Structures are given as C-alpha cells and as structure tokens.
Amino acid sequence: xxxxxxxxxxxxxxxxxxxxxxxxxxxxxxxxxxxxxxxxxxxxxxxxxxxxxxxxxxxxxxxxxxxxxxxxxxxxxxxxxxxxxxxxxxxxxxxxxxxxxxxxxxxxxxxxxxxxxxxxxxxxxxxxxxxxxxxxxxxxxxxxxxxxxxxxxxxxxxxxxxxxxxxxxxxxxxxxxxxxxxxxxxxxxxxxxxxxxxxxxxxxxxxxxxxxxxxxxxxxxxxxxxxxxxxx
Numbered sequence: 054x055x056x057x058x059x060x061x062x063x064x065x066x067x068x069x070x071x072x073x074x075x076x077x078x079x080x081x082x083x084x085x086x087x088x089x090x091x092x093x094x095x096x097x098x099x100x101x102x103x104x105x106x107x108x109x110x111x112x113x114x115x116x117x118x119x120x121x122x123x124x125x126x127x128x129x130x131x132x133x134x135x136x137x138x139x140x141x142x143x144x145x146x147x148x149x150x151x152x153x154x155x156x157x158x159x160x161x162x163x164x165x166x167x168x169x170x171x172x173x174x175x176x177x178x179x180x181x182x183x184x185x186x187x188x189x190x191x192x193x194x195x196x197x198x199x200x201x202x203x204x205x206x207x208x209x210x211x212x213x214x215x216x217x218x219x220x221x222x223x224x225x226x227x228x229x230x231x232x233x234x235x236x237x238x239x240x241x242x243x244x245x246x247x248x249x250x251x252x253x254x255x256x257x258x259x260x261x262x263x264x265x266x267x268x269x270x271x272x273x274x275x276x277x278x279x280x281x282x283x284x285x
Contacts, residue, residue, distance in 0.1 A: 055168045055281050056230075059223050061243070062195075063233030064175035064182060067253050068158040074151030074185065075099070082144040088133055101126045109207070110176070110238050116202060120145070120178060149184025159190045161273040165280060172197035174217060174231070176207050176238060197221060208235075209242025218246065230280065236264035251276060 065071035079098055083090035105119045105126075114122075124144070125137035162171060173195055175182050179202040186198055199217045206212035214231075223229050226247035233239020234253045241264045243250035252266035253276065260269075270276045 054283055056283070057228055057249070057280055058169055059172070059221060059229040060165060060169045060280060061172045061174045061217065061229060061231045061248070063231075063235065063239045063253075064173050064177060064186075066155075066234045067232060067239075068154060068162070068173070068191065069185060069189070070153040070155050073153045074148055075102075077151055078144055078147035081147045082140060085143055086135060086140055088135065089131060094127075094131065097130055098123070098127050101130070106176075110209070110235070112207075112210075116178065116207075145178060145181045148178075148181040150188065152185045152188035154189060154191070157273045159194075161277055162191055162194050164277055166194055168281060170197070170221065171195040172199060172217070172221060174199045174208065174213070176201045179203050208238035209245060211246055214242060214246035214248075218248075230267075232276065236261050236266070240264050240266045251279065 062068050076095065079095055080090055083094060088094070102123045105114065105123050108114045109116060109119050120141050121137050124135075124140040128135045128137060128140075165171060171194070173186065173191075175198075177200065179200045182200050183198070186192055197220070199213075199220075201207040201213055204213050204216055206216075208214070218226060218229065227249065229248040231239055231243025231246075231248050231250045232253055233243075233250075236252060240250040240252050244267070249267040251268040251270055254269055255271050257271060268279055270279060
C-alpha cells in the first residue's frame, strides 16, 4: 500500500521544463516582432515576468493584467514601440507548443500511476498549459489537469484546492500529497487545504521557516520512494 493515494503535482519546474519552454517561446516571439532577442533582453523579460507572477501569487494583481503588462514593461524598458497584447498572444501560442518534460518526469509518473491517482495543479495560463499538457507524454497518463484560470481561483487559496479535492473525490485529505517547487503556492497551499506537501527542491534552495513542508526531496527517486513506501 502506498503512503499516499492521490498525488497533485505542480506543473512548471516540477514536471515540465518551464525554463526551456519559456526561452524558446520568448526567442520566437521577439524575432517574430522584430525586437532585440539577445541574452540581455531575455534576462530582462524573465526578471519582469517572475516579479509579476510573485505579485500574482500574493494576490496583488490579476492574471489578465499581468500577461499583457509583462510585455508592456519589457517594451518600455527597451524603449521600443510594439503591441503588448499581440506579443503576449504570440508568446502563449509558442509556449503552448513547448511540451518539454524534466528528465525523469515521465518515468516517475509511469511508476506512480498504477498505485496512485495523479493530477496536475497549476496557476499557469490555461491556453498554454493545456497545449503543453496535450502535447506531452503525460497526456493520457495523468487523468486530471486543474488550471487556476479554469477553476476560478489560484494556488495557494483554499478556493482553488477545495474544488480540486471535491472533483477528485478525495474524502480523506491526509491520503493526498501536493508536490511542487514553490513553498508558497504548492507547499503552503497544500498544507492549508489539509493535505501533506512535498517540496521538490533539486536546486537545494534554503528553507523558509514560514512555510515548512511535510517532506523535502531533491530528486525524483527520493520522491518515488517516499510515495510508494508503506507508512506502516
């Protein structure tokens, strides 16, 4: 008997190689719009984008504003004219084509699938996330995909997790494990919803005493062993 019956994975940088998908989508978009596409521009975009998503995770801004503002802010920083809405639209198209998994992610899910019900829970933009999921080997292997834009609430809110648990028929939340790389949205969100939470921390980032996970793992082999071990 596995330690957990339900595994709720974060998507980006937990199963999917978001950094690669972001890099390739951004490069194609900048070239498509005739904008500078060198490393400096890409680093500038990443900084702007991550800062805005951090504000979103804290509930400070709305997703609809964020996805356009990141390109508007980039254009302002570059001093270049351009259409931020068109940039975002094309970027999401290219991002949805970037179904790159982290090494070992597919093997992990295939090992867990016979023993646990798997789901993906993500705050990403639905258009991009569904495109990537549908193109990936995880499509058909993971039966549940919950995207905040479609749920109507975002991680770490209980308003996101409660409908997820209800849809999956999870009566005992102690049998569920939320797995992710973000201590706020994944770990604290899962804990606040009554589940256990595993912090996937392959980069060995420092701990945060305000968000203490049930477990911390640095690689997929440790995560697989944790989930499939008999707690008795």
